Amino acid sequence: MTVRVQREDFDPGAEIAALGVGGTEIGAVASFVGLVRGGTDGVAAMTLEHYPGMTERQIAAMVDEACRRWPLDGATVIHRFGRLTPGDRIVFVGVASRHRAAAFAACEFLIDWLKTRAPFWKLEEGAGTSRWVEAKDEDDARAKRWQKED
Amino acid sequence: MTVRVQREDFDPGAEIAALGVGGTEIGAVASFVGLVRGGTDGVAAMTLEHYPGMTERQIAAMVDEACRRWPLDGATVIHRFGRLTPGDRIVFVGVASRHRAAAFAACEFLIDWLKTRAPFWKLEEGAGTSRWVEAKDEDDARAKRWQKED
Amino acid sequence: MKVLYFAWLRSRIGVGEEDLCLPAGIATVGELINWLKTRSPGHAAAFSDAGLVRAAVNQDYAGLDHPLRPGDEVAFFPPVTGG
Amino acid sequence: MKVLYFAWLRSRIGVGEEDLCLPAGIATVGELINWLKTRSPGHAAAFSDAGLVRAAVNQDYAGLDHPLRPGDEVAFFPPVTGG
Numbered sequence: 001m002t003v004r005v006q007r008e009d010f011d012p013g014a015e016i017a018a019l020g021v022g023g024t025e026i027g028a029v030a031s032f033v034g035l036v037r038g039g040t041d042g043v044a045a046m047t048l049e050h051y052p053g054m055t056e057r058q059i060a061a062m063v064d065e066a067c068r069r070w071p072l073d074g075a076t077v078i079h080r081f082g083r084l085t086p087g088d089r090i091v092f093v094g095v096a097s098r099h100r101a102a103a104f105a106a107c108e109f110l111i112d113w114l115k116t117r118a119p120f121w122k123l124e125e126g127a128g129t130s131r132w133v134e135a136k137d138e139d140d141a142r143a144k145r146w147q148k149e150d
Numbered sequence: 151m152t153v154r155v156q157r158e159d160f161d162p163g164a165e166i167a168a169l170g171v172g173g174t175e176i177g178a179v180a181s182f183v184g185l186v187r188g189g190t191d192g193v194a195a196m197t198l199e200h201y202p203g204m205t206e207r208q209i210a211a212m213v214d215e216a217c218r219r220w221p222l223d224g225a226t227v228i229h230r231f232g233r234l235t236p237g238d239r240i241v242f243v244g245v246a247s248r249h250r251a252a253a254f255a256a257c258e259f260l261i262d263w264l265k266t267r268a269p270f271w272k273l274e275e276g277a278g279t280s281r282w283v284e285a286k287d288e289d290d291a292r293a294k295r296w297q298k299e300d
Numbered sequence: 301m302k303v304l305y306f307a308w309l310r311s312r313i314g315v316g317e318e319d320l321c322l323p324a325g326i327a328t329v330g331e332l333i334n335w336l337k338t339r340s341p342g343h344a345a346a347f348s349d350a351g352l353v354r355a356a357v358n359q360d361y362a363g364l365d366h367p368l369r370p371g372d373e374v375a376f377f378p379p380v381t382g383g
Numbered sequence: 384m385k386v387l388y389f390a391w392l393r394s395r396i397g398v399g400e401e402d403l404c405l406p407a408g409i410a411t412v413g414e415l416i417n418w419l420k421t422r423s424p425g426h427a428a429a430f431s432d433a434g435l436v437r438a439a440v441n442q443d444y445a446g447l448d449h450p451l452r453p454g455d456e457v458a459f460f461p462p463v464t465g466g
Binding site (some may be wrong): 020 | 174186254292
Binding site (some may be wrong): 053114115116120134136139 | 390460462465
């Protein structure tokens with residue numbers, strides 16, 4: 001299990017390759033790459049602020065939870081911070097499993113949870129001003145799909 | 151939209167990067183890599199036979215259908231044929247979209263359909279014998295999830 | 301008419317492709333199968349369990365009642381196992 | 384006690400971190416917020432809509448009634464927008 005919070009870009013191909021070498025029982029690697037969108041309102045750049053320490057702790061807890069819910073052979077989460085421009089990669093989630101259903105479910109679970117639990121905040125720049133992006137109800141709704149009935 | 155049926159290996163990172171440059175409106179690239187599993191019965195290798203012509207035609211039709219169902223900015227399907235050994239990559243499915251929900255759904259749709267509609271057959275070698283792999287009911291069930299009620 | 305066989309149908313029949321002159325009265329995929337079964341013990345073995353055989357006409361999936369026309373490319377194979 | 388602010392809470396308060404000596408009687412996150420609001424107009428503005436503020440104690444999410452102990456690291460921030 002790999003969790004990295006970093007300013008630098010990452011290489012999705014290298015991460016997928018690393019997930020696939022965890023054993024010959026791995027049949028499926030599902031992955032997700034999130035990119036900065038330009039937007040119709042002409043966003044020129046954004047700065048991702050985060051809470052060092054809590055970020056890694058929360059992401060590690062999400063990965064542990066995914067491993068409890070699905071039979072996984074590997075999981076990698078990388079999230080960037082700092083200034084990014086449209087087209088830049090922001091986030092990578094990759095999951096290896098024997099079967100594809102578990103790989104897809106865990107991958108979606110992790111990105112949905114990242115969106116609603118990992119302490120990152122986006123400050124968008126555009127047309128000479130900047131504004132803090134507001135959280136989306138839609139993201140909360142997607143994350144709630146994974147809540148267990150206890 | 152890219153469809154390739156080939157003997158050679160492919161580079162998931164290069165395919166994901168190519169999907170991401172389709173425009174600054176792309177926020178999500180979901181992808182899937184299928185690998186040859188060794189299996190507990192000690193499979194040493196497999197040979198993937200296919201129906202040249204029909205394979206490309208059926209995969210292109212699946213990609214068209216995915217584009218009708220979800221708002222996609224790009225889709226790539228690569229499927230190998232020939233002799234492969236455990237750990238080798240077999241199949242790549244990558245989908246780019248503005249939003250991650252569409253990217254994940256279309257990616258799962260394409261791999262589920264590939265498993266049940268693309269004319270490929272696996273001949274497994276192991277312990278001095280070879281046998282044709284049988285289709286799985288589980289794969290049919292997963293593909294049926296996507297059938298529309300007309 | 302060009303008829304193709306894949307996977308274990310090919311193994312049992314012994315060839316992957318046949319160019320056949322169909323006798324009169326064979327108008328559907330199902331009728332073609334019934335005629336092919338009479339051609340050799342290998343053909344009979346390949347088509348012995350119709351439930352395990354899939355058909356395509358001109359590279360699209362086709363049912364037993366799918367009509368056949370001169371020049372069609374017909375293929376028979378087991379349920380697919382790619383991906 | 385170390386208190387951290389992120390995103391627009393930091394902008395409004397003017398600093399990202401404060402080392403504070405809490406007066407007696409502040410035993411929960413909610414009580415801490417009420418006291419912080421009295422420290423400056425910036426603090427008051429940051430906490431003016433409690434529904435927009437999330438809290439963490441020792442880097443785990445915490446509700447208003449979460450107890451505070453000496454040495455805790457407390458953070459306040461808006462709903463997250465990463466990914």
